[in-house]
Amino acid sequence: MTSTNVLTINNLFFKYEKEVVLENINLEIKKNEFLTILGPNGGGKSTLLKIILGINPLQKGKIEIFGNPYLNELQNIGYVPQNTNINIDFPIKVLEVVMMGQNSFKKRLFGYKKDEKRNALDALEKVGMKDFFNYKISNLSGGQRQRVLIARALFSNPSILLLDEPTSNIDLQGCEQIYSVLKELSQEITIIVVSHDISIVLKYATKAVYINKKLTFHDLSRMKSEFQNINSHICEIELLEMLGKCKC
Numbered sequence: 001m002t003s004t005n006v007l008t009i010n011n012l013f014f015k016y017e018k019e020v021v022l023e024n025i026n027l028e029i030k031k032n033e034f035l036t037i038l039g040p041n042g043g044g045k046s047t048l049l050k051i052i053l054g055i056n057p058l059q060k061g062k063i064e065i066f067g068n069p070y071l072n073e074l075q076n077i078g079y080v081p082q083n084t085n086i087n088i089d090f091p092i093k094v095l096e097v098v099m100m101g102q103n104s105f106k107k108r109l110f111g112y113k114k115d116e117k118r119n120a121l122d123a124l125e126k127v128g129m130k131d132f133f134n135y136k137i138s139n140l141s142g143g144q145r146q147r148v149l150i151a152r153a154l155f156s157n158p159s160i161l162l163l164d165e166p167t168s169n170i171d172l173q174g175c176e177q178i179y180s181v182l183k184e185l186s187q188e189i190t191i192i193v194v195s196h197d198i199s200i201v202l203k204y205a206t207k208a209v210y211i212n213k214k215l216t217f218h219d220l221s222r223m224k225s226e227f228q229n230i231n232s233h234i235c236e237i238e239l240l241e242m243l244g245k246c247k248c
């Protein structure tokens with residue numbers, strides 16, 4: 001039933017000028033699901049996230065969040081963009097970065113309230129970074145910084161967290177930490193993550209879709225067992241190609 005879905009997308013099409021980028025996309029996501037969106041470069045993954053976020057217009061089709069028109073529910077979405085433009089040399093502390101997750105610039109000019117500071121510390125605790133609240137952002141590793149940016153997206157208590165390739169340029173240990181934080185968060189909120197780290201993300205996600213203009217669902221348990229049966233090393237690009245041809 002549509003009303004129990006956190007996010008519902010029906011018959012969505014999108015084009016940039018004449019180039020059709022997304023074709024007949026249908027998707028339903030329920031509470032506590034951890035969805036991973038896989039696909040080749042240029043397949044349309046970021047475009048879909050930008051439509052859900054109201055950055056790209058909805059040209060054709062329907063999107064609902066909690067059964068309501070999606071544009072009325074944008075405050076329920078937290079977003080961690082790809083290649084966040086944060087200047088790591090800027091002398092800003094972790095807690096301040098998290099509190100930038102609120103919308104009102106006025107509040108920033110006149111200082112933060114006590115409960116906002118508590119909210120920011122709570123968000124940092126959820127990503128395992130509370131002890132670092134007073135560190136300069138420049139003194140953190142890439143993976144730690146990314147967890148702070150996730151805390152920033154959590155600051156306004158969203159019901160859905162969208163992440164666009166949160167682990168690009170982050171080492172394996174940092175990736176695992178980020179995905180296990182997301183898995184923990186999925187107990188409370190819905191996680192949607194665009195990723196190229198297929199082998200890692202399959203350990204954590206509950207649902208996987210592949211987007212290359214069209215969207216196809218993949219049976220995660222079957223994918224996991226098939227990949228486990230492969231003895232030789234297979235790179236992420238080969239895995240993606242296999243997914244593109246897979247019929248599950």
Ligand SMILES: Nc1ncnc2c1ncn2[C@@H]1O[C@H](COP(=O)(O)OP(=O)(O)OP(=O)(O)O)[C@@H](O)[C@H]1O
Pocket residue numbers: 016021039040041042043044045046047048
């Ligand atoms: N603003 C834009 N104007 C015109 N074309 C665009 C624009 N943004 C993206 N595209 C094109 O739309 C297609 C889908 O791009 P998109 O960024 O959504 O793919 P993606 O799956 O997120 O790719 P990647 O994995 O490389 O980030 C590509 O062909 C891209 O060149």
